[in-house]
Structure formats: structure tokens, C-alpha cells
Amino acid sequence: MASKQHIVSLDAWVEPPEFDFDHTLTVIRDGTATSRPEQLRDATILMFSGTPVTRQILDNAPNARLLAANGTGVDHVDVNAVRERGLTLCKVPAQNTDSVSEHAFALYYALRRQVLHMHQLVMEGKEWPMRKTVHAEFRHVPRTNAEELLYVQCVIGYGALGANVEKIAKALRMKVIAAERKGATEVRPGRIPFEQALRDATVFVFMTPLNESTRDMIGLAELEAMQESALLVNVGRGGVINEEALAAALRNGTVGGAATDVFATEPATKESCVLLDPTIPNLILSPHIAWYSQQTITNTRQTIKENIEGFVAGKPQNVVVQGTR
Secondary structure (H helix, E strand, O other): OOOEEEEOOOOOOOOOOOOOOOOEEEOOOOHHHOOOOHHHHOEEEEEOOOEEEEEEHHHOOOOOOOEEEEOOOOOOOHHHHHHOOEEEEEEOOOOHHHHHHHHHHHHHHHHHOOHHHHHHHHHHHHHHHHHHOOOOOOOOOOOOOHHHHOOEEEEEOOOOOHHHHHHHHOOOOOOOEEEEEOOOOOOOEEEOOOOHHHOOEEEEEEOOOOOOOOOOOOOHHHHHHHOOOOEEEEEOOOOOOHHHHHHHHHHHHHOOOOEOOOOOOOOOOOOOOOOOOOOOOOOOEEOOOOOOOOHHHHHHHHHHHHHHHHHHHHOOOOEEEOOOO
């Protein structure tokens, strides 16, 4: 391996840490990595957060050996192209567990208590003064945490995030179960069949990565199998829940409500996402920001440092794809 490494950060969502080896560092802060081949030509290490790592990016970085993702998901990386070039791909696992878990509950409570709609009614200054109470605005009477003991909160995507959500939910006096994978022929201990979870759960929290087995995991048939009062929260990856099916289910009252921090195409726009329609009822959207906290930044920078320094020392860690270069 060359004595001096040339690191290029394709974006600057998280400020790069200090590295204890001879290197240069170039940070592309304006999201124009694709159109700047001259800045990638000498790079031996590419760091990135949300920038799609395409074949074009890799073609423009012929000297790259390591791709260092600054997050847990790598669905925006052309993994086949990475393997073809013999590159190593590493990630930062579980760096945002607390932040994402807490954001999931923030969305859940805002959805359950109709916080955004209630705020709008107060600000408009009409319905509340005229009717004296607006509890009829709730399509379903909201449950309390204690009442959720009678039901099931279903955590789909059970890993570090799932375990943390379970811990928080139980502290809030909710009953929690984990669903088995869709289409699984066997049910692991401590889980229930996917189809049963759809029928029984009152709240769904999705934290799955996006891959071919999870894409459109929740479509119209799955939504129709749920209770009419069911609430869905997605802090995993867009594309796991089919957006067209979800929009239709919310309009038809098939489910009670939904909140998502992630979208099939990001950043989401009215042209790319049917959910960006203010007429869809009982829907809360946030801009893939669940990860953001001081703890996440601290954890991410530390793990990035360990991943890259480990690779330079010949001891790669948190490896998704083991390279040959």
C-alpha cells in the first residue's frame, strides 16, 4: 500500500476526523462529486454519507482502494461495481441507534396524538372556538401506553435498533414482539410469523435495510391485512413500504396513520414521491433526519477513524465487501 493516502470526502454531512497517518484530504462540500473527476483521480480512499457511489464515481477514481461509508446503510452504493474493481467497502454500524430510536417515538407520538393537525386547528382559530372541542377530529380514539399492553407493538427489522426500540417501548409499558422475515419457512424463537404480526399489531416500526428481499415488503395486500387503527413508522429505508400503496391506504382509511423519515427517492420531491401531497390524511413526514444527534456525530467520526486507520494498517473492520487491492 502506498505510504501516503489521498482521501476524498464526497460530501460533508459529518466533518472528517483527524487521521494518524500520512495523507491528504479533499472535501467536496457542494454535492458535485460526479462532475469533478479531477478531484477523484488520485484518491485512494473515498469517504461518503449520502452521495450515491456509482460506476461513474468509481471510474473517475481509478486508484481507489477503500470506500468508507459514514453510515449503516450502503444501498446507495453500486456493490457489484465495488466487487468488480476489487475494492473494500466498510460502514459505520449502530452509530445512531439512540437517535433513530428516539426519532421513531417522536413520530409515533406525534402521529398518535395528531399533534400537527391539532396545531393547525389552533392556529387557524376557527374549529376550536366554534365547536369548543375538536376530539371528533380523531378517526380512532388514541390509546395510552398502558392500553397498548392489550395490543402488540411490532418491530420489523430486529437488530441493534430493534433491541433499542424494544427497550424504550417496554419502559413505556408497551408490549413488544419481533416479526419474522416475510416469506420465512421457519419462525425463530421469540418471534411471530410475519402474517400474524400484520393482523395483531397496533403499531409497526420499520428499521429494515433496503435490499431485494425487503423492497416493497409492505404493499397494498399487507396494509389491508392490518387493523384499521394501525400506525406505521418507518425510520429504516424508503422503498420498504410501497409509497403508492401507503398513500392509497391512508386515503381509504385502511390504516390509521403513518409517519416516515425515509423515501424511495431522496431528497423526496412532489415529482418523485406521491406522499408529498398535503391532502393525504394522518401522515407525517421528516427529511431523513432521524440519525442526527451529537452522539451520532461523535460515534460516526470515531468509527470512521478506526475503519480507515485499520484499513491502512492492513486490518480492515466493519467490512461489507472485502477487496483485493
